[in-house]
Amino acid sequence: MSKEGEESALRELLRFLKSSAYRFVTTTPETHARLLRRDPHTARDLRDIFGWSRAFDDALLPTALFTVLRDADFMEETAGGWKSRVRVASVDEDLFVHSSFPATGSEAVFFGPDSYRFVRLLKAELAGGAFARRGLRGRRRGRRDHPGAHGPN
DSSP states (O other): OOHHHHHHHHHHHHHHHHHTTOOOOOOOHHHHHHHHHHOOOOOOSHHHHHTSOOOBOGGGSOHHHHHHHHHTTOEEEETTEEEESEEEEEETTEEEEEEOSSOOSTTOOOOOHHHHHHHHHHHHHHTTOHHHHHGGGOOOTTOOSSTTOOSOO
């Protein structure tokens, strides 16, 4: 499938998940693996499919959406059912597509706790935090209040 077809399939998925009020906050890979070992059931809902990366029966998704995702190679048939090759994480009202669990491979993208910390930092700074007040000027020459600083006090 073409890049445009893949992007179209992901846009359709995101529209569907937004209309379903989907929310999922990703955990660390260790926490994710521990939860799947402790509770290995197949998917019961959208969070199980696109958050926890659980195997599922295709009847859990609208047929048209499943077909588009399968044709774009975002679905993989396994012994336990279908598995999504992508996960979707939420930050406030926004949804972000990233690699399914476990995120392996040279092009895998992991969205996790550090991503949420970074978003909080960006929001705080855009709202007038220390970095925003300083602007793009950077550090003043000669400051030694952080590791790796150069120059006299």
